[in-house]
Amino acid sequence: MNTPRRTTIYDVATEAGVAASTVSRTFGNPRRVNATTREHVLRVAERLGYRPNPLATALQSGHKATIAMLVPDITNPHFFGTIRGAERRASEAGVTFILGNTEESAANERNQIERLDHSVDGFVLAASRMSDETTVGIAQSHNLALVNREVDGLPGVVVDTGPGSWQIVEHLASLGHRSIVYLSGPHQSWLANERWKALRAAAERRGLSVGRLGPFPPRVSGGGAAADAALVSGATALVAHNDLLAIGVLRRLSERGVAVPGRVSVVGYDDIFGADLCVPALTTLAGPEDEAGRVAVELLLRKGSLSTAHPAPQRVVLPTHLVIRDSTGPRRAETPAGSGRAPARRPGRGSGDTGTARAPARSRLGHPGRGSPSAERP
Amino acid sequence: MNTPRRTTIYDVATEAGVAASTVSRTFGNPRRVNATTREHVLRVAERLGYRPNPLATALQSGHKATIAMLVPDITNPHFFGTIRGAERRASEAGVTFILGNTEESAANERNQIERLDHSVDGFVLAASRMSDETTVGIAQSHNLALVNREVDGLPGVVVDTGPGSWQIVEHLASLGHRSIVYLSGPHQSWLANERWKALRAAAERRGLSVGRLGPFPPRVSGGGAAADAALVSGATALVAHNDLLAIGVLRRLSERGVAVPGRVSVVGYDDIFGADLCVPALTTLAGPEDEAGRVAVELLLRKGSLSTAHPAPQRVVLPTHLVIRDSTGPRRAETPAGSGRAPARRPGRGSGDTGTARAPARSRLGHPGRGSPSAERP
DNA sequence: ACGGTCGTGGCAAGCGATTGCCAAAAGTTG
DNA sequence: CAACTTTTGGCAATCGCTTGCCACGACCGT
Numbered sequence: 116m117n118t119p120r121r122t123t124i125y126d127v128a129t130e131a132g133v134a135a136s137t138v139s140r141t142f143g144n145p146r147r148v149n150a151t152t153r154e155h156v157l158r159v160a161e162r163l164g165y166r167p168n169p170l171a172t173a174l175q176s177g178h179k180a181t182i183a184m185l186v187p188d189i190t191n192p193h194f195f196g197t198i199r200g201a202e203r204r205a206s207e208a209g210v211t212f213i214l215g216n217t218e219e220s221a222a223n224e225r226n227q228i229e230r231l232d233h234s235v236d237g238f239v240l241a242a243s244r245m246s247d248e249t250t251v252g253i254a255q256s257h258n259l260a261l262v263n264r265e266v267d268g269l270p271g272v273v274v275d276t277g278p279g280s281w282q283i284v285e286h287l288a289s290l291g292h293r294s295i296v297y298l299s300g301p302h303q304s305w306l307a308n309e310r311w312k313a314l315r316a317a318a319e320r321r322g323l324s325v326g327r328l329g330p331f332p333p334r335v336s337g338g339g340a341a342a343d344a345a346l347v348s349g350a351t352a353l354v355a356h357n358d359l360l361a362i363g364v365l366r367r368l369s370e371r372g373v374a375v376p377g378r379v380s381v382v383g384y385d386d387i388f389g390a391d392l393c394v395p396a397l398t399t400l401a402g403p404e405d406e407a408g409r410v411a412v413e414l415l416l417r418k419g420s421l422s423t424a425h426p427a428p429q430r431v432v433l434p435t436h437l438v439i440r441d442s443t444g445p446r447r448a449e450t451p452a453g454s455g456r457a458p459a460r461r462p463g464r465g466s467g468d469t470g471t472a473r474a475p476a477r478s479r480l481g482h483p484g485r486g487s488p489s490a491e492r493p
Numbered sequence: 494m495n496t497p498r499r500t501t502i503y504d505v506a507t508e509a510g511v512a513a514s515t516v517s518r519t520f521g522n523p524r525r526v527n528a529t530t531r532e533h534v535l536r537v538a539e540r541l542g543y544r545p546n547p548l549a550t551a552l553q554s555g556h557k558a559t560i561a562m563l564v565p566d567i568t569n570p571h572f573f574g575t576i577r578g579a580e581r582r583a584s585e586a587g588v589t590f591i592l593g594n595t596e597e598s599a600a601n602e603r604n605q606i607e608r609l610d611h612s613v614d615g616f617v618l619a620a621s622r623m624s625d626e627t628t629v630g631i632a633q634s635h636n637l638a639l640v641n642r643e644v645d646g647l648p649g650v651v652v653d654t655g656p657g658s659w660q661i662v663e664h665l666a667s668l669g670h671r672s673i674v675y676l677s678g679p680h681q682s683w684l685a686n687e688r689w690k691a692l693r694a695a696a697e698r699r700g701l702s703v704g705r706l707g708p709f710p711p712r713v714s715g716g717g718a719a720a721d722a723a724l725v726s727g728a729t730a731l732v733a734h735n736d737l738l739a740i741g742v743l744r745r746l747s748e749r750g751v752a753v754p755g756r757v758s759v760v761g762y763d764d765i766f767g768a769d770l771c772v773p774a775l776t777t778l779a780g781p782e783d784e785a786g787r788v789a790v791e792l793l794l795r796k797g798s799l800s801t802a803h804p805a806p807q808r809v810v811l812p813t814h815l816v817i818r819d820s821t822g823p824r825r826a827e828t829p830a831g832s833g834r835a836p837a838r839r840p841g842r843g844s845g846d847t848g849t850a851r852a853p854a855r856s857r858l859g860h861p862g863r864g865s866p867s868a869e870r871p
Numbered sequence: 872a873c874g875g876t877c878g879t880g881g882c883a884a885g886c887g888a889t890t891g892c893c894a895a896a897a898g899t900t901g
Numbered sequence: 902c903a904a905c906t907t908t909t910g911g912c913a914a915t916c917g918c919t920t921g922c923c924a925c926g927a928c929c930g931t
Binding site: 121166168169170171173174179181189190192195198199202203206209211212213214215216229230231232233234362388389392393394 | 499544545546547548549551552557559567568570573576577580581584587589590591592593594607608609610611612740766767770771772
């Protein structure tokens with residue numbers, strides 16, 4: 116509170132009987148100062164409780180040891196993984212971590228970048244809403260690393276939507292589904308489009324019919340409209356833009372008495388916390404979001420250190436995998452028995468018995484191993 | 494990337510034909526400069542795309558317009574609410590927001606504070622793990638606002654555990670439970686102790702027997718041991734330190750075939766995302782975590798502005814409320830029928846049928862309205 | 872007409888580091 | 902031992918902005 120004037124290099128210098136520059140070099144450029152002197156200086160600094168002032172350092176050297184991460188919606192659990200991965204990596208590197216929320220707005224995103232411009236070494240832009248042009252423009256004067264967004268020459272990391280969507284389609288196809296509908300996220304979302312494109316391609320290759328509905332807000336609350344629209348479409352497999360939306364869809368379907376997976380199957384993206392808690396537990400495409408965060412920071416850090424052309428990967432793609440749970444099952448058959456699939460019913464954990472009037476009672480066929488909770492998510 | 498030398502007050506000053514100090518005052522102390530001059534300067538600044546450099550400002554004036562929030566475990570959904578509340582408020586105030594993870598370690602917490610010391614105006618310490626003495630010590634030279642932690646003279650905000658725990662006890666008592674066990678979180682956690690004390694007091698007042706087990710890691714993974722220990726204790730009502738732990742307990746109980754709420758009831762704290770998704774949906778004490786984050790930042794901001802004794806509340810207590818869902822029910826009766834409680838079974842949404850061997854089949858008594866999903870949580 | 876307030880704007884000294892340049896000291900070499 | 906290279910440490914300028922202090926002119930009252 117009160118300001119007892121913190122100790123500076125000058126204090127240390129005086130006390131140690133050397134010049135301030137020597138103290139500075141002791142910290143910033145140790146090989147430039149004699150080992151014994153250095154020892155001495157360090158000792159004195161220690162004794163005086165000296166801490167370098169990052170602001171002064173930054174002002175002079177331009178090296179701020181700080182990065183900022185901007186996310187469209189800090190409220191969305193989807194980003195939590197990325198955020199924590201990024202924070203971890205930054206922290207490991209001794210870099211301070213600024214978190215900003217852009218409220219799904221490109222303008223807001225620009226503003227934040229503007230504001231933080233002087234204060235950070237670079238930005239991690241998660242699911243950036245800005246246009247390609249804008250982004251490229253900004254990249255000319257700023258250090259950027261993109262997460263789940265691709266822009267020509269810019270470094271970034273994405274979770275691999277292509278193969279992921281392919282896995283989803285294969286899974287659904289193998290369950291006998293012939294018609295898929297994609298419940299889309301925001302249209303400015305690169306990821307939403309990417310997912311749609313990949314899904315469509317995969318479906319077409321497989322000869323399934325596929326449609327897109329939306330956009331829907333990528334939140335639980337978007338699920339109502341999405342579910343209703345999907346039901347009208349007649350598709351038997353619904354692929355939601357993310358788990359939040361999928362959970363909303365599940366809710367709405369349950370309200371409307373539509374059996375899942377008896378009548379329709381539902382798939383999400385992200386495998387957020389809670390995806391294995393809902394009923395039925397959600398089949399979803401899991402991506403290493405933490406890893407994405409880490410890698411993005413890594414890219415930023417790397418770029419900063421070696422300015423000249425560095426053959427390091429500027430573009431990393433992270434693998435996804437499909438986590439199959441209870442919200443997907445065989446396409447509804449007309450025969451009452453043996454058509455549906457119930458998860459292995461272990462004592463005490465119920466998750467079946469989903470459909471009632473409309474869904475035929477289902478026998479215990481199916482894939483007994485599938486109902487198990489996903490990996491621990493603390 | 495390349496550095497085209499950003500425009501400074503000097504550029505603006507030259508261009509506008511005034512002194513640099515005038516430019517500075519135009520921004521920092523507008524009433525000190527003539528309206529027309531100011532207009533002119535602003536126009537020029539605008540044209541040149543001038544942005545003040547916060548680092549230089551901070552270096553000179555000590556005003557950094559930046560705060561940091563430290564949380565013990567960035568991985569824990571419990572904190573997300575607080576984090577986003579804090580980020581929002583900071584953002585509204587034009588204050589940049591640094592997020593740090595302390596990995597549940599007091600030492601780490603100190604270090605972070607040390608490191609960020611020069612860079613921020615103050616710290617929001619969420620569920621700080623540091624001792625009272627250490628905290629007080631730090632508070633002498635730093636601006637602090639505590640969340641869910643109370644230390645004598647320090648400003649802070651807590652969610653109201655006392656009445657909250659009382660509500661829990663009342664609820665359980667009214668369901669006929671006579672014996673409660675508290676599954677404790679980390680012992681350094683002030684909150685964990687606070688909850689325990691309040692719970693014990695409430696239980697004793699009500700004449701219920703109450704015990705404490707633990708500590709358990711406040712994560713889903715801690716639930717296994719917690720559940721097992723609780724079963725041995727013979728209590729019929731388990732109150733877990735937080736929802737994560739409660740969810741873990743639910744899992745374990747389900748694995749062991751123990752009916753919830755048929756055989757035991759389970760209550761959590763926090764009402765995190767997912768608490769209403771699990772099976773059975775968790776009864777839990779909801780607190781306004783977002784609000785807590787906001788208020789903490791508010792306190793910090795307030796303190797900074799008016800240095801002299803300000804009668805503003807330095808200590809705010811936020812109300813909690815019990816969200817009753819499906820994990821609590823009447824104490825198990827010996828009669829097979831009518832003892833347990835199944836949520837209203839609406840078509841298409843299954844959630845009952847939890848117990849098997851040990852739990853008697855349950856009829857449709859109980860509180861039909863209770864199974865509904867909680868308020869929207871995006 | 873003269874001294875006194877005010878309102879404005881400029882000068883210059885920092886804030887706490889970094890760093891280019893230089894000189895003294897030390898070590899090398901023929 | 903002279904000439905030369907390498908270490909090592911000091912000087913002082915600089916980063917971009919804030920702010921105490923001063924000066925100048927306009928306006929005021931008497």
